[in-house]
Amino acid sequence: MTAFATVIAQARDLLRWRSPLRTELWAARLTADLEPDEVEAFLRRLVEDGSTEARLTLAALSAVNASAEVRPPTGEDASLSAGEGAGSAVGGGVGRRPVDHDGSRSVGGGADGGVVARAAQGVMETLPGWVRRMGRVTCDGAWYGKADRFGEQTLAALSFRYENGKEPHLLVVAIDQVSGGLAVDAVVEEVKFLDDLDLRAEEPGVVAGRVLDAFELGDRIMGALVAETLPSVRPVALSRAHAVPDLVRPAPDDTTSRFQELPELPGAQEAFEKLAEFVGDRPLWWSPARVTQFLTSWLPREAILSEAGIAAMPEVVRAWSRFAGGHAEVLAQVEADAPRLPALMGDDSLAGLGKRIAQAQRDR
Template sequence: MSTTAFTTAIAQARDLLRWRSPLRTELWAARLAADLEPDQVEPFLGELIEDGGAEGRLTLAALAAVNPASEAGAVSEAGAYVLAADGVVETLPGWVRRMGRVTCEGGWYGKADPYGEQVLAALSFRYENGKEPHLLVVGIDQASGGLAVDAVVEEVKFLDDLGLRAEEPGAVAGRVLDAFELGDRIMGAVVADTLAAVRPVAISRARAVPDLVRPAPDDTVSRFDELPDQPGAREAFEKLAEFVGDRPLWWSPARVTQFLTSWLPREAILSEAGIAAMPDVVRAWSRFSGAHPAVLAQVEADAPRLPALMADESLASLGKRIARNRL
């Protein structure tokens, strides 16, 4: 890191010592860490240690607070931050000790858009002294497999405009961690430019939630209670549940078409009753998923084609043909 950038960080830390805000300091440290290239971390930490002043020590403590070492204790950038900050917190004002020491007060989860192509996971926190309540909101992209694509830390009142359903914080935090871990495994994932600067705080907050559920299930399918009373409906719904998998909030016109005209003919073995019941099952699921006119219209456009598509042997996958031969 250049001397100019180091000087800037020290000047900003001086202001933070006057503001005495754990939250502001953590968010600043997360942005600072996001701007560091991997090969800049050790030299920058060395400059801070050599500086020795209160500003440098605050920077070390803040970087460690938002980049806690992994549970496995593996050598990593996070481990480097923690090692560099060893013993410095005790030399700083008492408010610094509150960084990262938060209590989770609630969790919420739901669609970010009408079709659920992205969902939002929200968690509210305040520090152990009861001050600086704040809300973490993570955007999770369903179309890309469920990876985290954006995150913000806002005032708790920000929740009022999101329309999310309250859920157990441990499950919501588990989804947040699952989403970030998935993103780490995908090369070249497209995410918001702002994500990197919030990511350390988001992960440290999610890890602070007690009773984490990993992997965190979604109970949307189990809450569905509008199954049509007709032969084959249960069989049809089981295939629909298999298709939506662990991303059941995502239900768009394109998803309808994929299910009815591609996935079912390719993968599903259904009785005649199951095929006949499928349109009504999909209509019921679409109403349960928000009854969006475009989705319902797509069901009406695609459903009449289903019997012919299911009868077309050329559309069946190899796995489906093998399974059918075993029946």
């Protein structure tokens, strides 16, 4: 059986199952499997075939790739349109998959999602009513938190249901903090999957914004290493995140503002401001290695602190470590590194260029 015949056979099964969610997930996997140079020929063959199965495939591909701006059709693109005008599409396009340095496939960009939308114009109205529910979802809740002990990855979760209330489902995206906050994996599961995750409820618009920020960052990093399963879920993840109202972009993390355990010591506030600057927009990531980086490398290189700030820093870092989970390994690393801090801060040879310039300006 040819690849096209296989797609048509699978679409025939989906018409019997009448499941918008199953059909969207199938279309997302199909999106991931298409090579960039195969997209237009594949869409053209679907249009020319014209069967119910081919039209369902076009509708499903359009639904899960509905998040990128549509450019005006030109040349061969125009011939793919099944009707007049250009349909709306938002999102990552079909076949977008750069190659990692080791030769494996990653997530990225290729064909324009608008090409799919134009090819699918008019087909939705020719299909059973359940097909029109694809992509038409309501977000019921959102959660965010650590994926592992030290927060080296975080999880962003969003729950959805279709407009008829059926097929509730949960999107979970893993966001790697060590690599800067890019999306590295995603799954669509039953909502009860949330019971196994230790996440905190947050505003849906903020969590959806973090999901979109994470995918956008991954698109900007050539050769970003991600899970092999991510490309086949990516289109649905983007579609769902875009469906959440009141998106916040870029999405902040309020972890540092929730920290209420600052020691009552001279210089403690000054010390915490430097700690907050260091953790930045990835405050849930706090590991022994990050403790060492902060106390023995970043502070001597970047930070100008008063004597009181230097003296208060170990207690501030201990308090933050307890707030971040109180893990024994982290607290032990603080005890190992903190005694070296005064000497390191006093070693002008460790100061970076920015710190040296700031010190020279301050001393004028």
